[in-house]
Amino acid sequence: MNSHDSKGIPHTTPRQSATFTQDVNSDIRRAAATGIYDIRGGGAKRKVPSFDDLLFMGASISRYPLEGYREKCETSVTIGGLHASNPIELDIPITIAGMSFGALSGPAKEALGRGASAAGTSTTTGDGGMTPEERGHSSKLVYQYLPSRYGMNPNDLRKADAIEIVVGQGAKPGGGGMLLGQKISDRVAEMRNLPKGIDQRSACRHPDWTGPDDLEIKILELREITGWKVPIYVKVAGARPYYDTTLAVKAGADAVVLDGMQGGTAATQDVFIEHVGLPTLAIVRPAVQALQDLGMHRKVQLILSGGIRSGADVAKAMALGADAVAIGTAALIALGDNDPKWESEYNKLGTTAGAYDDWHEGMDPAGITTQDPDLMARFDPIEGGRRLKNYLKVMTLEAQTIARACGKNHLHNLEPEDLVALTMEAAAMARVPLAGTEWYPGKPGTGY
Amino acid sequence: MCGIVGLFLKDKSLEPQLGNMLTDMLITMTDRGPDSAGIAIYGDDSDNSMKFTVQSDTPESDFETLAKDLGDALGQTVQVEVNSTHAVLIVPAKEADSIRATLASIRPNVRVMSRGQTLEIYKEVGLPKDVAARFGLSGMHGTHGIGHTRMATESAVTTMGAHPFNTGDDQCLVHNGSLSNHNSLRRKLRREGIHIETENDTEVGAAYLTWKMREGASLGEALESALDDLDGFFTFVVGTKDGFGVVRDPIACKPAVMAETDQYVAFGSEYRALVNLPGIEDARVWEPEPATVYFWSHDSAPTTKEKAA
Amino acid sequence: MQTLDLQEIGLREVNATLHAQAENTNQTAWEIVNPKGAHAIACGLDAPIEVTVRGSTGYYCAGMNQQATVNIAGSAGPGTGENIMSGKIVIEGDASQYLGATGHGGMIVVKGNASSRCGISMKGVNIVVQGNIGHMSAFMGQSGNLVVCGDAGDALGDSCYEARFFVRGSVKSLGADCVKKEMRPEHLELLKSLLDEAGIDADPSEFTRYGSARNLYNFDVDNAGAY
Structure with a gap:
């Protein structure tokens, strides 16, 4: 480029707008060309305050650590002992979040069951009912009860080890869904009582109840149908976590699943994913506060999800008061989703490994989020299960390593007082002091 | 809900x-x-008078001399019927508009639940x-x-x-x-x-x-x-x-x-x-x-x- | 006939007793007395038994029913027969909102009126209402048949898929993507069999059929107002 024009006047440096960035401009061009909002999978991609902004202090003289390879650090957790005669006993506090058959292929669901079972934890169905494959390969299976009720039936309900009433998910609090028709294969269509190939619109509210007073009656019905045996979870999006947790407990939930905005989804409007909901970091303390105010902390379990990736995230979630976490996106990556080995195929789809999120289009090169028989054949459920088991075990070891360093013989003995924050935002959201200080914004009695 | x-x-x-x-x-x-x-x-309809149902978290101290204190402040006879944390005040209708202000000054912790000729409201946690x-x-x-x-x-x-x-x-x-x-x-x-x-x-x-x-x-x-x-x-x-x-x-x-x-x-x-x-x-x-x-x-x-x- | 007194033995005992009836039980006739509007009565049944509830019920009576016939000799509360799979529910009085929500199969008969959201998200159930139905009925109905001998309220069949609606009286308004359709011989035959099964005497030729225009089946921005 010339540094000056033909009259010798220097050009200014071309300047990109901070408002109209290249990303924004591409969004506008896409909307103008297609006349439909951008639908995608996955959770929020924008940077939000997260567990990365917290650090554990560890032990030195004032605190004593546990010896890494000799002194035991327990990881088990019991979920749903309050009202259910058969609570769920997990070896590790990391569960697999609900992902539907339909969004995922049958073999991918099987792999989740295999990996979770081998690691001693539970997996969860999704919007689309329970498949024999996942029931068969999951030693502990949580059955989601969703607004759409696709495939809902009392026989599967009674086969479940727990029931999760889904009120919302972190990617889209208050939203229903619209899954485009490409992925509605014969089998998916049959399970959902829908014609093949049409767009599937999911309602945002349950068809036969609204609000906590009705929810209490719905929980009663589900318990009567299943003989008061299995725990009933209530899953809510991170929106108003104090009140939603309070109301779920008052309605009779055995466990509350709380999903932050980084939590994934099969398909929803990008604008919803990026602009509605609260970061996972910001929802834990209000929910725990609600449980404490009700005298129900550790009696009704809190399962936190939304962008959990490592043993450090697990330990931080538990230190802030969660009883367990759930992973979705991380589990898919462990299975092989977005693997760079498919880079040339991602390029053909106009994207790159790590950024692929058009799961609803059914063309996943990794063969996980698809119903295409040729693509599905690329994915081996046994190998996928092994990889997931390894990943779950590594996360558990990481969390134990941190807990031991903080002097804890059980993961659930981690406390907020073991943490400090790196930023003011994280300090305020997690209600732990800014590193090196005794203070966090909003600390009672400090006047700020 | x-x-x-x-x-x-x-x-x-x-x-x-x-x-x-x-x-x-x-x-x-x-x-x-x-x-x-x-x-x-x-x-009951209170002819030519107005009923206020009021509430206090400390009813013993707030209600004991309320009839007299309110009557003195208004220069009128006031009837007070205490019922647990609530009390019904029956005041001449023409004084009704000044009751809130008068109560606020003589009984700052007493709260008005209702006002009307026949209505009484009782509510508690x-x-x-x-x-x-x-x-x-x-x-x-x-x-x-x-x-x-x-x-x-x-x-x-x-x-x-x-x-x-x-x-x-x-x-x-x-x-x-x-x-x-x-x-x-x-x-x-x-x-x-x-x-x-x-x-x-x-x-x-x-x-x-x-x-x-x-x-x-x-x-x-x-x-x-x-x-x-x-x-x-x-x-x-x-x-x-x-x-x-x-x-x-x-x-x-x-x-x-x-x-x-x-x-x-x-x-x-x-x-x-x-x-x-x-x-x-x-x-x-x-x-x-x-x-x-x-x-x-x-x-x-x-x-x-x-x-x- | 075996009699269960709900006020005396409680809901858990009533339902547990009915759940214990196996496929080939000899005790096929049951009655529940003193329901007094209680919730979740006779939900989750799965045996070829006949249960009569003597009075009005609360939420979710006969929810997720399989095989059983449940008669409600009174009016029924919200969500009665939700997610019914098979069998039959007969309501002598009126039904509240969400009747037969997401029902997959079987039949529900209402001798009186049904309230709003009747057959919401229905997935195969057949519902026959002798009286009128309320607003937003069969919202997102996927399959099955809703027969209304009286009038239908606002927004009938909004966003429906392949469910069919037969209405004898007036329809206050049709929901998005729901349209009037031709009544062909096979529909008259189907309607006659549904009315016969429900034990309701009505002339199929007096009904009008409604169903999905299928304009929302694949997204088009020019339909955005309907979403």
Whole structure:
């Protein structure tokens, strides 16, 4: 480029707008060309305050650590002992979040069951009912009860080890869904009582109840149908976590699943994913506060999800008061989703490994989020299960390593007082002091 | 999120039983609202005087010499009937407008629950059966009454957050549902000079009706315009000196069942609340339509709006 | 006939007793007395038994029913017969909102009126209502048949898929993507068999058929107002 024009006047440096960035401009061009909002999978991609902004202090003289390879650090957790005669006993506090058959292929669901079972934890169905494959390969299976009720039936309900009433998910609090028709294969269509190939619109509210007073009656019905045996979870999006947790407990939930905005989804409007909901970091303390105010902390379990990736995230979630976490996106990556080995195929789809999120289009090169028989054949459920088991075990070891360093013989003995924050935002959201200080914004009695 | 019950008597011979019947209905709705309970009862007409139901968290010290202190401040005779944490003040009608200010100066911790010629409101935190027993609700008599059991959603579990809310002389309102535009509406109504005590969404609904009626609307008209201006989910039951009304939002998700016989009109959030009423087996039982105002009145010449039912 | 007194033995005992009835039980006739509007009565049944509830019920009576016939000799509360799979529910009085929500199979008959959201998200159930139905009925109905001998309220069949609606009286308004359709001989035959099964005497030729226009089946921005 010339540094000056033909009259010798220097050009200014071309300047990109901070408002109209290249990303924004591409969004506008896409909307103008297609006349439909951008639908995608996955959770929020924008940077939000997260567990990365917290650090554990560890032990030195004032605190004593546990010896890494000799002194035991327990990881088990019991979920749903309050009202259910058969609570769920997990070896590790990391569960697999609900992902539907339909969004995922049958073999991918099987792999989740295999990996979770081998690691001693539970997996969860999704919007689309329970498949024999996942029931068969999951030693502990949580059955989601969703607004759409696709495939809902009392026989599967009674086969479940727990029931999760889904009120919302972190990617889209208050939203229903619209899954485009490409992925509605014969089998998916049959399970959902829908014609093949049409767009599937999911309602945002349950068809036969609204609000906590009705929810209490719905929980009663589900318990009567299943003989008061299995725990009933209530899953809510991170929106108003104090009140939603309070109301779920008052309605009779055995466990509350709380999903932050980084939590994934099969398909929803990008604008919803990026602009509605609260970061996972910001929802834990209000929910725990609600449980404490009700005298129900550790009696009704809190399962936190939304962008959990490592043993450090697990330990931080538990230190802030969660009883367990759930992973979705991380589990898919462990299975092989977005693997760079498919880079040339991602390029053909106009994207790159790590950024692929058009799961609803059914063309996943990794063969996980698809119903295409040729693509599905690329994915081996046994190998996928092994990889997931390894990943779950590594996360558990990481969390134990941190807990031991903080002097804890059980993961659930981690406390907020073991943490400090790196930023003011994280300090305020997690209600732990800014590193090196005794203070966090909003600390009672400090006047700020 | 709550349970609502209401009973409007047509048969005068049932009036001594009103409290008893309403109490049974109220307790049946405990599951829908275990946090607090309240009842509005339309009882004796106080000719040329006005009744204020007031509440105090320290009733012993606040109420002991209240009749004398208030009487001295007003230069009038004032009657005070204490009932647990509540007291009913009967004051000459012409003094009614100065009562709030006078009370605020001589008894700053005493809060006004209701004002009207026949209306009394009793409400407290706690299980409905305990609240009913505390005030002896089952022994009360009257022409009609409304009760509410509350499962708090986003506002505090306090006496002031309990329903019914008194909206204007002899008016009261209870609500099941949750309003989604109450914050902005509260700011607007406060700018209009309407007194709003709490951050509760229902109080905004009540205050909205007060505002509309201050601007000249009838209760029926105020309820009609509420259908446009209040966003969210609601089943409202309202009481006036002579009447009893019901309105549900256009989506009408929150439950409502009504029963009518020659003796009464009854409202319940669930049919369970109505099962012990006399003659319920032969009553006309139906669900109120969405976005429709229903109204019954003891007044022999109700307005067209009031006859909407 | 075996009699269960709900007020005396409680809901858990009533339902547990009915759940214990196996496929080939000899005790096929049951009655439940004193229901008094209680919730979740006779839900989750799965045996070829006949249960009569003597009075009015609360939420979710006969929810998720399989095989059983449940008669409600009174009016029924919200969500009655939700997610019914098979069998039959007969309501002598009126039905509250969400009747037969997401029902997959079987039949529900209402002798009186049904309230709003009747057959919401229905997935194969057949519902026959002798009286009227309320607003938003069969919202997102996927399959099955809704027969209304009286009138239908606002927004009938909004966003429906392949469910069919037969209405004898007036329809206050049709929901998005729901249209009037031709009544062909196979529909008259189907309607006759549904009315016969429901035990309701009505002339199929007096009904009008409604169903999906299928305009929302694949997204088009020019339909955005309907979403």
